[in-house]
Amino acid sequence: MENNLEQLVSSLLNSSWSKDLIDIFEKQTSQTILSFVSVSLKSLITIEHWAWEMLSKDSRQWINLENCIKFFHVLHSFNMKLILNNNGIESDTKILLLIPSNIDWIDGILEQIKSSHDTYLILVSLWFDTLSYLIHQLSDIVYTPTMLHLNNRLNHDFIMTDQYKFYLKQLYESNLTQSIFTAKQHFYLKTCSFSLNIYLWLESKKFPLISEEIIKFLSEDYLKMILIHSYTMDSWSNELLSCIAHIIGLICSSCWWSGQKSEQLELIVPSNDLTYEHIFALIRLVSYQPFHQYISAELYNDETVLMDACLIFLFRTVRKYDLGCFISSQTNLPTTLWSIAQISPYDPIRMYAYGFLAEILSDKQLKEWKISDNMCxxxxxxxxxxxxxxxxxxxxITIPYLLKGFLSLSSNDIIQTATANFNKIPLFIELCDHYPVAFDIIWALS
Known part of the structure; x- marks a missing residue:
């Protein structure tokens, strides 16, 4: 296999688009990819670097070559299989193959965005989205110079621009025509937002990005969009879902970049009336059952991004304004959260659903709902x-954050009983030497 691939790589580098090369990649499955990567790693590195270098060159030289475009799509499909493989392919191998080794390639691509062919924009979005999926899986790579440079440029040259606001304002209408969803709009609203969203949750101190600027720049348009489209989910296209999910994700992560900067909420919802409108809009989105069916543990897809961001937004907004009693008594959100906690295959969403229930339900309700064992x-x-x-x-998510969440529950009789039944007091004792809040939990449990 390696000898055949090595011969075909030579033709690829000479701009000869071999159908045999396409066939080799098309045949790779989740079962074969491990051995394929092991045997052909050297050639695969050459191919992956070739792809980035080609994208950085003047796309007019190759954008109309059918086999070239087909190979890019086949290679992207292979790269997604590579990311999703957790059965033997090492993280370092994924990084070696997928992260561009030359910052100039990033710059060469970004310089072509504003005047590019749709086909080119689609390919670039696929390649940058692949990086975001990889970073979501392997968070440490976001600190590499290449990724720092990419996110700095995406923020400065695309998100904080009038063009981004123009595309966001296009979403104001409740009845949108499909013609507004272009490849360039997708790059701005989905791809750039996705990359910055993933980055901001990692709380880097090295990135010169001030999240407050994003909030001030986009909050008014964001709020108008969500208040309109939280009533129209039945008519959402896949393109609209993708845009809305990643815009909400970006705004949410900007609010709590480098810690829980909940004061940023006041920039989004400066009045009590808007706070409640925003909460009800998020509840409508979270409660829309068809989204629940597509939450994924494997791929951070649009539905998973949407539900993740909305739950975090809701949870922290309710906590900031002490609205737990209102939410539990005046909305159907607790029932929705319980359903999500039971069926979600994506553990972070389950955690927020359980944490939210613990925050808003009284001791009596926790007992009536009989959820303490599942939660604990x-x-x-x-x-x-x-x-x-x-x-x-x-x-x-850090251990101190997890412990602080449990501390608020630890005085509850039901939680105390469940903790004893699971025999977890020794775990908290072990944690005491490193995290003083664990001692507070033990004291509350006693």
Whole structure:
């Protein structure tokens, strides 16, 4: 296989688009990809670097070559299989193959965006989205010079621009025509937002991005969009779903960049009336059942991004303004959260659903709903994973954050009983030496 691929790589580098090369990649499956990568790593590195270099060149030289475009799409499909493979392909191998090794390639691509052919924009979006999926899986790579440079440029040259606002304002109408959804709009609203959203949640201190600027620049348009389209989910196209999901994700992550900067909420919803309107809009989105069916544990798809961001937004807004009693008594959100906690295959969404329920339900309601065992079992699973992980995090969530969440519940009789039944007091004792809040939990449980 490696000899055949190595011969075909030579033709690729000479701009000869071999059908045999396309066939080799099309035949790769989730079952074959591990051995294929192991045997052909050297050639694959050459091919992946070739792809980035080609995208950075004047696209007019190759954009109309049918086999060239087909190979890009086949290679993208292969790259997604590579990211989703968790059965033997090492993280370092994924990074070696997928992260561009030359910052000039990034610049060459971005310089062509504003005047490019739709076909080119589609390919660039696929390649940058692949990086975002990879970073979501392997968070440490966001600190590499290449990724820092990319996100700096996406923010400065695309998000903080009148063109981004123009595309966002296009979404004001409740009945949108499909013609407004162009490849360039997709790049701005989905691809750029996705990359910055993933980045901001990692709380980097190295990136010279002030999230407050994003909030001030986009909040008014964001709020108008969400208040309109939280009533129109039945008519959403896939393109609209993608735009809305990633815009909400960007605004949400901007609010809590580098910590819980909840004061940023006041820039989005400067009055009490708007706060309630925003909350009800998010509840309508979270409660839309068809979205629940597409939440994915494998791929951070549009529905997963949307539900993740809306739940975080809701949870922290309700906590900031102390609206738990209002939410539990005046809305159907608790029922929705319980359903999501039971069916979601994506653990972070389950965690926020359970955490939200714990925040808004009274002790009496927790007992009536009979959810304490499920909640505690999931929580202890998450806490133990974080404690045993070298970074002392679970899905980028720190142990102190997990412990603070449990502290608010630990005085509840039902939670105390469940903790004892699961025999987790020794775990909190072990954590005491490193996290003083664990001692507070033990005290509350006693």
């Amino acid at each position: 079992e999931f929580y202890f699973h998450v806490l133990e994973q974080a404690w045993n992980h070298p970074t002392k995090k679970w899905k980028k």
